[in-house]
Amino acid sequence: MIELHHLEKRYDDPLTGQPFYAVKDLSLTFPSGEITALLGPSGCGKTTTLRMINRLIEPTGGQIVIEGQDVMNVKPEALRRKIGYVIQQIGLFPHLTVAQNVATVPDLLGAPKAQTRARVRELLDLVGLEPSQFAAKRPSELSGGQQQRVGVARALAADPPVLLMDEPFGALDPLARDKLQEAFREIQQRLKKTIVMVTHDIDEALKLGDKVALLNAGTLAQFGTPDDLVRRPASDFVKQFLGDDALLRQLAGVRSAALARRGDGAGLPQVSGQLDARSALSVMLRERAEAVAVMGEDGQVSGVLSFHDLEQA
Numbered sequence: 001m002i003e004l005h006h007l008e009k010r011y012d013d014p015l016t017g018q019p020f021y022a023v024k025d026l027s028l029t030f031p032s033g034e035i036t037a038l039l040g041p042s043g044c045g046k047t048t049t050l051r052m053i054n055r056l057i058e059p060t061g062g063q064i065v066i067e068g069q070d071v072m073n074v075k076p077e078a079l080r081r082k083i084g085y086v087i088q089q090i091g092l093f094p095h096l097t098v099a100q101n102v103a104t105v106p107d108l109l110g111a112p113k114a115q116t117r118a119r120v121r122e123l124l125d126l127v128g129l130e131p132s133q134f135a136a137k138r139p140s141e142l143s144g145g146q147q148q149r150v151g152v153a154r155a156l157a158a159d160p161p162v163l164l165m166d167e168p169f170g171a172l173d174p175l176a177r178d179k180l181q182e183a184f185r186e187i188q189q190r191l192k193k194t195i196v197m198v199t200h201d202i203d204e205a206l207k208l209g210d211k212v213a214l215l216n217a218g219t220l221a222q223f224g225t226p227d228d229l230v231r232r233p234a235s236d237f238v239k240q241f242l243g244d245d246a247l248l249r250q251l252a253g254v255r256s257a258a259l260a261r262r263g264d265g266a267g268l269p270q271v272s273g274q275l276d277a278r279s280a281l282s283v284m285l286r287e288r289a290e291a292v293a294v295m296g297e298d299g300q301v302s303g304v305l306s307f308h309d310l311e312q313a
């Protein structure tokens, strides 16, 4: 786990000498094996917090402890080799192939070549890029979404226990973003990394975060599960930030199949089990139906999702 103890980043205005706190007295724990979304309005200190964890920014106060070790006692280069880092502007090396980009850190660490080659193929597969098709391409030959997939694969290549992500899906169109988020969620279910993910996108935080840390002006407004924030907002700020449609946003992160109950669904409008529950609700409203039949991948009805089920969820 990653513990922040009274973390602080102060900047002094060069003209007035007045202090400004980008992050102030921030204490919280990012649990091991979980995704914590670092959420908040623009300028609230998300990126500053993230970059203090791998010492790209040095704190002016407080302490960061990763698995019992104070990061200030670890050389920044050594620290960053153990911590994956994914940013929006992917930063792939343009002159290297996709495979070489993904292999950068293992090569740097002197990992056996054959082992790295196998791992690269596995990772490309994992992020949905067919190795035989993509391994030899240059970044310029890929779409933005494909480049971001390579960025995620590269960050995972060194098998770091900790992964820091700054708006990793930010530059994508909604469809590509949705797909990569899904792929990412599945990868995480397998790999169980400790992930801190900066986002200003509430839907993304509620969908991907096991926990959400909501920041406001450099301080912690609330830390909890998405459900805690949506149903038990700690302050008016939290309530306002999440908005009146917070419950709907939360439904957007759940697949219909996950909420469906047994039933034959005869005569009901049909939706795919992969469809998110908010969209299933839209179908109910559009079709003036109190429930929908949820279809399995085999094309058969796998269950029934009712308005009542959504209320309960």
Ligand SMILES: Nc1ncnc2c1ncn2[C@@H]1O[C@H](COP(=O)(O)OP(=O)(O)OP(=O)(O)O)[C@@H](O)[C@H]1O
Binding pocket: 011, 021, 022, 040, 041, 042, 043, 044, 045, 046, 047, 048, 049, 200
């Ligand atoms: N080098 C710096 N000198 C002075 N102020 C800075 C510096 N870097 C960041 N800040 C300020 O610190 C605050 C927090 O910045 P940070 O980048 O962490 O915000 P953020 O929550 O990630 O915002 P966004 O979502 O817009 O990226 C902002 O008000 C920013 O202007």
